[in-house]
Amino acid sequence: xxxxxxxxxxxxxxxxxxxxxxxxxxxxxxxxxxxxxxxxxxxxxxxxxxxxxxxxxxxxxxxxxxxxxxxxxxxxxxxxxxxxxxxxxxxxxxxxxxxxxxxxxxxxxxxxxxxxxxxxxxxxxxxxxxxxxxxxxxxxxxxxxxxxxxxxxxxxxxxxxxxxxxxxxxxxxxxxxxxxxxxxxxxxxxxxxxxxxxxxxxxxxxxxxxxxxxxxxxxxxxxxxxxxxxxxxxxxxxxxxxxxxxxxxxxxxxxxxxxxxxxxxxxxxxxxxxxxxxxxxxxxxxxxxxxxxxxxxxxxxxxxxxxxxxxxxxxxxxxxxxxxxxxxxxxxxxxxxxxxxxxxxxxxxxxxxxxxxxxxxxxxxxx
Numbered sequence: 001x002x003x004x005x006x007x008x009x010x011x012x013x014x015x016x017x018x019x020x021x022x023x024x025x026x027x028x029x030x031x032x033x034x035x036x037x038x039x040x041x042x043x044x045x046x047x048x049x050x051x052x053x054x055x056x057x058x059x060x061x062x063x064x065x066x067x068x069x070x071x072x073x074x075x076x077x078x079x080x081x082x083x084x085x086x087x088x089x090x091x092x093x094x095x096x097x098x099x100x101x102x103x104x105x106x107x108x109x110x111x112x113x114x115x116x117x118x119x120x121x122x123x124x125x126x127x128x129x130x131x132x133x134x135x136x137x138x139x140x141x142x143x144x145x146x147x148x149x150x151x152x153x154x155x156x157x158x159x160x161x162x163x164x165x166x167x168x169x170x171x172x173x174x175x176x177x178x179x180x181x182x183x184x185x186x187x188x189x190x191x192x193x194x195x196x197x198x199x200x201x202x203x204x205x206x207x208x209x210x211x212x213x214x215x216x217x218x219x220x221x222x223x224x225x226x227x228x229x230x231x232x233x234x235x236x237x238x239x240x241x242x243x244x245x246x247x248x249x250x251x252x253x254x255x256x257x258x259x260x261x262x263x264x265x266x267x268x269x270x271x272x273x274x275x276x277x278x279x280x281x282x283x284x285x286x287x288x289x290x291x292x293x294x295x296x297x298x299x300x301x302x303x304x305x306x307x308x309x310x311x312x313x314x315x316x317x318x319x320x321x322x323x324x325x326x327x328x329x330x331x332x333x334x335x336x337x338x339x340x341x342x343x344x345x346x347x348x349x350x351x352x353x354x355x356x357x358x359x360x361x362x363x364x365x366x367x
Contacts, residue, residue, distance in 0.1 A: 041063065114145065117133045117149075143188040143191040146184045146185075146188040181199075182203065194224050198224035201221035202308060218240075231260070237252075237254070237257040240256070262347055267303070269292045269293075272288075274313070276288040289327075290327060295343060
């Protein structure tokens with residue numbers, strides 16, 4: 001294949017410069033490159049519209065859904081999100097269709113507002129949807145818009161790809177303000193939004209911009225965990241493990257942390273590694289500890305800021321990683337890497353992990 005002679009990025013640049021071909025990109029898609037698959041699907045949809053279609057064909061939509069289930073790619077998620085709302089993917093891949101979406105936003109169509117806000121919160125992936133659509137949703141009392149805007153104000157690195165949190169202010173004109181984020185989280189919590197519940201539970205547990213209150217953190221984390229939030233389960237597990245906000249519940253804590261770890265939460269994965277490294281609440285087991293450390297390394301998302309993570313964990317993340325690095329037994333490490341790879345495949349095949357990208361998952365379209 002042509003693409004085998006170079007690199008994926010080279011193929012993209014050549015295509016953008018008019019010197020490449022979609023066949024070259026398809027070669028990378030055949031090799032499993034998620035971005036190449038997403039770009040190829042966008043091109044396929046665009047080709048259908050240029051041929052006179054008003055919506056993607058049933059075959060293309062089926063391919064989109066299959067790709068989304070396997071890759072959890074934010075581009076594909078955005079393409080799919082547009083379909084039930086405006087009957088096409090125009091709002092995502094074609095800036096010419098943006099006015100039609102924004103007209104529906106101005107008319108107060110909640111589904112259109114949700115989609116426009118979702119696209120605005122995907123910088124680098126959107127066609128210029130204004131962030132004001134999120135503010136419109138907030139004024140209408142839409143919890144999903146509140147959470148989307150709160151995430152942009154909060155600007156935790158693990159919510160963004162490629163360090164975009166450093167560029168959000170310039171690109172989206174959204175100031176970094178944890179106080180503003182907390183106000184929005186609190187309003188969304190009143191509607192029971194799981195992401196807001198988990199975020200506020202975490203901040204309440206560490207005293208991050210709010211009064212530190214273990215009892216309240218435990219209550220919020222319980223509500224988030226009951227809705228399946230991986231971060232909520234992690235925060236609740238850590239509070240139960242340490243006996244904060246109530247009596248210690250080590251068995252329940254470990255079960256919650258395993259659930260969260262299997263969903264890709266790094267804090268949960270490294271907490272389980274810490275427990276196995278020190279034999280706390282479980283037998284001392286270096287292979288198990290290294291398995292969780294290696295599994296954490298495969299997560300595509302970074303950790304929350306140290307100020308928001310280490311004050312809640314049993315020990316700082318870097319300390320757990322450095323302890324694991326000093327085990328120094330090649331046989332144990334190799335066995336742990338194999339176990340981590342097998343577990344990662346099992347979780348991917350089951351759909352438990354990878355997670356949907358955090359910003360799209362934060363606010364499913366309202367209908």
